[in-house]
Amino acid sequence: MQKTSNVRELEQICQKVRRHIVTMITEAKSGHPGGSLSAVEIVTTLFFDVLRHDPANPTWAERDRFILSKGHAAPVLYSVMAECGYTPVETLNSLRTIDSIYQGHPDRRFIPSLEASTGSLGVGLSLGLGMAEAARLDKSPTRVYVVLGDGEIQEGQIWEAAMYGAFHKVDNILAIVDDNLIQLDGWVKDIMALDPLADKWRAFGWHVIEANGNDVTAVQKAYAEAAATKGKPSVFLAHTIKGKGVSFMENNPKFHGMAPTKEECALALKEIG
Amino acid sequence: MAANGKYELKLGAATREAFGNALLELGKENPNVVVCDADLAKSTFTHLFQKSFPERFFSCGIAEANMVSIGAGLAASGKIAFVASFSAFVLNKGFEQLRVTVAYPKVNLKVVGTHSGISIGEDGPSQMSVEDIGLACSLAGFTVISPADEVSCFALVKAAAYLDSPVFIRAGRVKVATIYTADQNFEIGKSIQLTDGKDLTIIAHGMMVAEALKAVDVLAAEGIAVRVIDMHTIKPVDRDAIAKAAAETGAIVVTEEHFTATGLGVRVAQVVAETNPCVMEFHGMGDFYAESGTPEQVLTKFHMNAEAVAATARRAMKRKK
Incomplete structure (x- = not known):
């Protein structure tokens, strides 16, 4: 794969990833487009610019680790990993069908280069902390990146992990909250509000970075700030738009977990370009 | 002896x-x-x-x-x-x-x-x-x-x-009887037969293994010869030892410090049903919770001892005849 820090090039990859997401979920007739589209810049910038990884050598011991804790956004991860060369691009549309490696939620049994099988919300940050601790013990430069949903952090285990990370000064981990403000049943503020979210993380001892999570330049800056922060864990509150890039999906709770129709797909692809 | x-x-x-x-x-x-x-x-x-x-x-x-x-x-x-x-x-x-x-x-x-x-x-x-x-x-x-x-x-x-x-x-909290000597070999998945007997087999795990061994004496005095198996690995369970015990002794009692509904007993029963069906009885905790007390008081009140194991064995022997 060809890594790049060029914003224009990264945006072009994001565009490709968005097309994959919409197409594969349409073909599958089920899946989660909203939270996949909101995380495109977060995941693409990581894999193509920031992560120390090698698709040709996925078991490289000192690689960085990536965990998609909000596993229902699997299409964004599958699309990015396929574009990196981990898995075939041609079969992305087999998403959610029998025998496909592209299972409904990320499954290490089918894609061994996944660092974790996820789908049950709340477990990824703890897993990432365990990997970060192993790296520190081995004096490895490995950094760990965990993408959480904003709805997901209603799970209590996230806050157990938050306590652990700060207490043990785990500074080789970055938690990224895809703060798209919507969860399955509607707006987060109406179901179990998280405000004041930044203050909560600060109170738990984390270095908080806030930025536009759908802006490649802002996302790059956030990753750089996290890497430069020593002595405490960092969290990037990525302000994103659910369904980003497709006007009728944006900020629409309906598209948390509903596939577009063929007609909607055609419209979406036209918009994405 | x-x-x-x-x-x-x-x-x-x-x-x-x-x-x-x-x-x-x-x-x-x-x-x-x-x-x-x-x-x-x-x-x-x-x-x-x-x-x-x-x-x-x-x-x-x-x-x-x-x-x-x-x-x-x-x-x-x-x-x-x-x-x-x-x-x-x-x-x-x-x-x-x-x-x-x-x-x-x-x-x-x-x-x-x-x-x-x-x-x-x-x-x-x-x-x-x-x-x-x-x-x-x-x-x-x-x-x-x-x-x-x-x-x-x-x-x-x-x-x-x-x-x-x-x-x-x-693992358990309280001190328990030592059964083995340092030269004993342990293999995960391979149970250990501690006594041999032709009439009935008691299969146990954890602290109930020692209680089963104590019950052997009581039952021997009544003319019942008991085989005791320490099923230290519950999964994967030692199918061969269970099938053999069922065939050779014709009656099996499972005892455990656990709900009988979800413990070793039901796993042994599955193997027995699939191999050599025989009389079975289950000893352990019923569908309720215990209470506070000294360990000895609690074990006595909830019948987690050799006497209760022996009583269960007698029930199995009656059904066998």
């Missing part, structure tokens, strides 16, 4: 202490061994490891769910990771994490639950683990071990460390 004449059954250490000693030795022989604990290091005996290898000990606080997944992360990164707590806490509060971050992705984590069963005594039912075997056995790919004494616990913990699969090991 009594059938169990060769077993003195002298009081030895608790299996949790043997676990702590085994961890310490593992720590010395392998720098890859790491341990997580949830504010019970002094009770689970992981403090022995913690004292010698503080850099490889991860204090997780009272947060078992987080501890299980942190252990899974360490294991996924190639560490031989142990997580320990009271069995009631690590299995019940950590079950979701054991399922999705350990069993399903096949992560090589070692889970140790101490203070199992009702023999913890005074602390009462909130801390008593009478469903852990059932829960652990329902995690696909898990190996489940319940050692009977300090010798077997030490050996099986060490063997589990080098097994390439997730493992649950059940």
